[in-house]
Amino acid sequence: MKNLLHFxxxxxxxxxxxxxxxMGFFLVTQLRGQISYSHRLSEQSxxxxxxxxxxxxxETETLRSEVTDGRIRLYKYEGEMASRKTILNEAxxxxxxxxxxxxxxxxxxxxxxxxxxxxxxxxxxxxLQAIIEELKAGGAEVIALNGKRxxxxxxxxxxxxxxxxxxxxxxxxxxIEAIGNSKILYQAVTLPGGIRDSLISLTGVSFRIKxxxxxxxxxxxxxxxxxxxxxxxxx
Amino acid sequence: xxxxxxxxxxxILGLVLKIPVxxxxxxxxxxxxxxxxDSSFGGLRxxxxxxxxxxxxxxxxxxxxxxxxxxxYVGDQLGISELYLAAVVAFGVRLFRNLGIIRRYVF
Numbered sequence: 001m002k003n004l005l006h007f008x009x010x011x012x013x014x015x016x017x018x019x020x021x022x023m024g025f026f027l028v029t030q031l032r033g034q035i036s037y038s039h040r041l042s043e044q045s046x047x048x049x050x051x052x053x054x055x056x057x058x059e060t061e062t063l064r065s066e067v068t069d070g071r072i073r074l075y076k077y078e079g080e081m082a083s084r085k086t087i088l089n090e091a092x093x094x095x096x097x098x099x100x101x102x103x104x105x106x107x108x109x110x111x112x113x114x115x116x117x118x119x120x121x122x123x124x125x126x127x128l129q130a131i132i133e134e135l136k137a138g139g140a141e142v143i144a145l146n147g148k149r150x151x152x153x154x155x156x157x158x159x160x161x162x163x164x165x166x167x168x169x170x171x172x173x174x175x176i177e178a179i180g181n182s183k184i185l186y187q188a189v190t191l192p193g194g195i196r197d198s199l200i201s202l203t204g205v206s207f208r209i210k211x212x213x214x215x216x217x218x219x220x221x222x223x224x225x226x227x228x229x230x231x232x233x234x235x
Numbered sequence: 236x237x238x239x240x241x242x243x244x245x246x247i248l249g250l251v252l253k254i255p256v257x258x259x260x261x262x263x264x265x266x267x268x269x270x271x272x273d274s275s276f277g278g279l280r281x282x283x284x285x286x287x288x289x290x291x292x293x294x295x296x297x298x299x300x301x302x303x304x305x306x307x308y309v310g311d312q313l314g315i316s317e318l319y320l321a322a323v324v325a326f327g328v329r330l331f332r333n334l335g336i337i338r339r340y341v342f
Contacts, residue, residue, distance in 0.1 A: 012281075012282040012287040013238065014237060015278065015289040015292055015293060016237070016275055016279060016282070017237040017238045017241030019271055019274055019275050019278065019292075019293075020238040020239070020241035021241035021244045021245035021248070022245060022271055023242065023268060023271035023272060023275060024243065024244070024246040024248070025245040025246070025248050025249040026264055026267055026271060027245070027249070027268055028246050028248075028250055029249050029252075029256055030265060030268060032253065032256070033261055
């Protein structure tokens with residue numbers, strides 16, 4: 001190292017010395033940071049260390065109980081969420097059923113299709129009602145007359161020689177579709193001495209029944225309005 | 236002898252000032268130390284080769300340190316904290332090469 005000094009300018013030495021000073025400063029700062037923890041512990045007495053361990057144990061206990069509390073809360077929330085989900089699912093299912101019942105949702109499924117021709121216009125609303133009642137007795141879930149959904153408030157009657165479904169005129173041949181167990185529905189309308197037998201005895205009336213794997217029945221077109229009935233709030 | 240004196244002055248300064256380093260910056264400081272070490276050896280070598288230029292030396296030192304710190308930072312941000320090894324390897328290789336050249340001059 002000594003002969004280094006002989007052949008370089010002082011300025012180089014000074015500059016390098018400055019950087020070396022900076023490096024030394026960094027080095028010490030870094031080492032202090034690295035060893036401070038282990039250093040601090042080794043300086044303490046056994047009693048102090050014991051106290052430290054007790055403190056840390058206590059802290060561990062507190063944190064552990066906090067974790068347990070958190071876990072319990074988590075389980076509770078999860079349980080709540082699950083029950084809420086089942087309630088929601090049930091509500092959704094109920095809503096779906098009610099929508100079908102009210103005729104607000106289009107449906108499809110197996111069922112039967114009945115074509116009733118009436119060449120002499122002698123069938124009354126009550127005859128069609130009778131067919132519909134028979135289908136209901138056979139477990140029909142959704143029924144339509146000439147493509148129009150029959151809902152709870154549907155009225156079929158004859159006025160001045162024409163058959164009306166509520167305010168809409170329906171003309172023969174009448175097409176009655178019913179979704180349900182097609183076999184039972186078929187039996188319901190073809191029962192010996194039943195509705196078919198009594199209707200085909202009339203002149204100009206014929207009855208054609210088809211079992212279908214898929215029938216589509218649309219939703220009602222206009223939502224029903226309630227001007228007089230108001231719901232009682234259930235308390 | 237002056238570099239040695241500078242080193243000692245720096246060490247004393249560090250001991251006196253007692254600046255605490257947050258754990259997050261330990262790696263930055265470590266890389267800065269390596270950069271400083273590299274620069275010092277580079278400077279020593281240059282002065283032995285008589286090609287020393289203090290402006291080049293100082294800018295080299297600072298740009299190396301900043302670049303190294305930047306690499307550490309980028310590594311942390313990208314999730315490849317091992318990126319700082321690139322700086323460590325680069326500095327390490329140069330350190331040993333400079334040491335070898337200095338050795339040849341001195342002995």
